[in-house]
């Protein structure tokens with residue numbers, strides 16, 4: 001018996017039990033914002049829905065820095 005989708009799920013989650021964070025251009029950010037002391041008790045923070053975009057290139061390495069277009073977090 002084969003479960004449809006199981007292999008795809010397995011392949012998309014390579015030995016990683018942490019929350020998946022966007023690290024490449026076009027991926028969803030998924031980062032949680034910094035804890036805020038003003039937030040109500042029990043407030044559930046949601047992962048960032050921003051998209052990772054190329055922010056700038058480093059002239060020396062020709063690397064493209066990737067960051068979130070919503071929270072500004074850099075990889």
Ligand SMILES: [Zn+2]
Pocket residue numbers: 029030031048049050051068069070071072073
């Ligand atoms: Zn973000």
